[in-house]
Structures are given as C-alpha cells and as structure tokens.
Amino acid sequence: MRDNVILEKISKGDEKALDYLYQKYYKMMTHLVLKNNGTEQEAKDIYQDALIVFWQKVISNQLVLTSKISTYLYSICLNLWRKELERKSKLSHEQKDEALYIDQETDERSRIIRECIGQLGDTCKKILMYYYFDDMSMQDIADKLGMANTETVKTKKYKCKKRLDSLIKAKYSESDFLD
C-alpha cells in the first residue's frame, strides 16, 4: 500500500490502515528501542504510542507529511524513547513518593470517570472518543458510524456528553468531587 493511500484511509478513520502500518514497520521501529537498552515490551509500547500520535495527527488533519511515513514514525519513536529515558533517569526517590501521592488522588477520579464511560452505550462511547480524542469531523463520524447526517451526530454527541456528566456527578456530590 502506498503512503498516500494509507494517509487517505487513516484520515477517514480506517483502523485497518493502522494495523497495516503497525505490521509493516514493527521490526524497524522496535529495533530502535531494543538497540538503545529498551526491553521488548518498552519497544512495543513506544511504537504503539508513536502510531497513535501519528493516527491522531492524520485523522484531525494536523499533519502535512513531507517525508515517508516510516521516516516520520521513526522520528516520533526516537523522541518518545528519549523522553522515556529522561523520565527514568530523573525519577529520584523523593519524586517517586510525591508522584505516588498525587497519582492516588488522580487515579480515584479517573477510575470514577472510566466507570461511567463504561456505563454508556457503544455508540455513545465511540462518538465521544472520535470527537474528543480523534478530533474527527461530524461528517467523518457520521460516515464511520453510518449515521444520516452531521446534525444527527451533533445531537447524539450532546446527549451522550450530558449523560456522561450526570453519571459522574451522581457518583459524588459536587462538593465532594470537585473540592
């Protein structure tokens, strides 16, 4: 598959194109981490993260590619792995304790939100994720989910978001949760 075909498919939200890219460059990209003191798991994580960054940029039309996809992916992997190595080296014991305290509080809040997202229907989850994370246009969401038009998507998205907010707020009183 040629690069321009892949880009076109991804911009329409075709996840099979992502699978194809993942398979095609797996060895090349993970090799970069493996030869720089990374484990197999770290290499896989970095490559997957890089692909998701790429996916997000293409799908939200934020990317004007001037090189081959492989070159671009390689540079993302390189940057992500450098950041990871920096993060590892900077993480002293004191910082770890502090991070643990903050994480516990944030984790609890995240857990509740995750739980409420899980209570939404499949279509609601998809609409919210495609809209907020993938930054897909209403038209692309309509095409992907087989909806009649953009107005249908807009209404559905509004309802789904309101439902999610009310589910989260129902778990806690506003003062408990937001303070």
Add this chain to the structure above:
Amino acid sequence: MKDFIYTEKFDNYLKGKLEPDDRSSVEEEIRQDPLLLQETSLQKDIYQVLGAERRLLLKSRLDKVAVNTGSLMNFTGAQWAAILGSVLLITSAGYYGLVNFQEKDTEIAKVDIVSQEEISAKSQAEELPHVPLPVYNEKEPDDAGLMASTQDKLAVVAMPKAVEVEGRVNQENKAIPKIVLPDIMTEFEEEDQTIDYSDFNAPDKTLLEKSEAISSGLAIETIADQRYDFHYQMIDQKLYLYGDFQGIPYKIISLNRNERKQLFLKFQDDFYNLNQEQIEVVPLDLIQDSTIIKALRALSH
C-alpha cells in the same frame, strides 16, 4: 455556565484549538466564575480519560495484529500449519526413500546369496566368491601421469557399494562396468603461469560470499555544512555526506556479508561503514578490521 460547557467553543478550548485571543477570553471567563472553574477542572479530567480509553482501545487492537519479531512464538496458526506440513512431507519423503533403499539392498543381498551358491556348486575349491577388482591401466605411470593415476584409483574406491555388489553378482555373466574418467591436464601452457597472484589474498569465505563493487543506484548528496565535518546520514535510501571532500572522488562499495548487504564509503584509501538505517547525522565510522579492508580493497580495484 451549564450551557457553556456544551458549546463548540468550550470543546475547542479543551482540545487546545482556540486562537490565542479566544483562549485568553475563555480563561478570563473561567477565572471569574468559581463554579465554571470547578466544572472546567472536571471537564478536563473527562477529556483526559476519554483520550486514555481511546488509546487503550487502539493499543489492544494493535496487540492483536500478528507481527514478525523474528521469534518462533510469533508465528500464526497458518504459519505453524505450513511448517508442520513441510516437516511431515520431508519426513515422509525421507522414510519412503529409506524403505526403497533398504528394499533394493535386500534384493541385491538375496541375489548375492544365490549367486554364491551357484558359484560354490560350480567351484568347490573356492571358499569365497570372487570380488571383481577394478581394472587399472597396467602401464607404469610416468612422473607426469602420477596425479592422473592416483585419481583413477580414488575414483574407483569412491564408487557406490551397490555398484560393487552388482559387479560381484554379475561377474560371470556380465561385463564389469566401465568407468570413464575425464582427461586430467598435467601440463600448463607457459602463458597460464605468467599471472602473478602473489599480491592477492583471497578473502575469508564467510566474509565474502558474493560481492560486487557498485554504485548501487543509491542517491548521494554532499553537503558542505560547517557543523558536521565528515558526517553522514541515510534517509529514504539517500546518502547525505557532510563535510568538505575537496572534489576528491569517493566510491560507494556494496559488500554482501553474512547474507546481508553492507555499504561502505571509500575515500582517500580509507574505508568507512555506512549504516543504511542511520537517520541521524553521525560521524563517518572508519573501518579498522584488516580482513574487511582487504576484501574492500580487492573489490574497489
């Protein structure tokens, strides 16, 4: 406040897509309204968790994609089936081949016994059947023919056992198989001996299996960048050479080593390794291994 968080403007604020002026005005609005401030904090968390959930979904999807890591554990079911099939096929072929070979050997052995009986009936004096000896040229070899004579003997000794037994079976009725050997040249023309190989060192077999000196269709660009003196990088099968080469010719040599093509740069009698996956600009790496240098010299001339 409640309606504002469901507007497109607020969504764009969460996504970081607002223009600086719009962003400032939204932030000012948030600062002035404590309830909106709390709500924004919650909405930012929801936005983060939605993103994290989507990432997880994509990652779990990618985890299911079969990838080639070079490990046996990563073969798919179909690949395993193909391997198993091949093994069975080879094993079966080997088994039938062995059975056929043993059957043939048994047949010959049976005939051999019969012939021995016949022989013993015909000649009581002989305890053992005659084994046909290879027929050599009775003529004494001269010095020049010594090599040829030795090779004749070796060729007969190296004959398959089956032929030898067959010869024994048929010794009375059939003619001994005639072995035709090629003429061996024992003298060389004067011209052939004039080539001087003294300066040539044959490269190690494992090092150089099949080599070629080529320009390999590799696109090359030299860049006079003061930051990088004698550096290089490879992007999309294109070699970028950094530094002042002063117009002196250089050469790219491709060497097939351990079934892998390696590229080298020859410049002013020195050789440098070129890693084809080197995307970043790095200094040229001088080759110091004398074996590789010899091989590269042989190729570059």
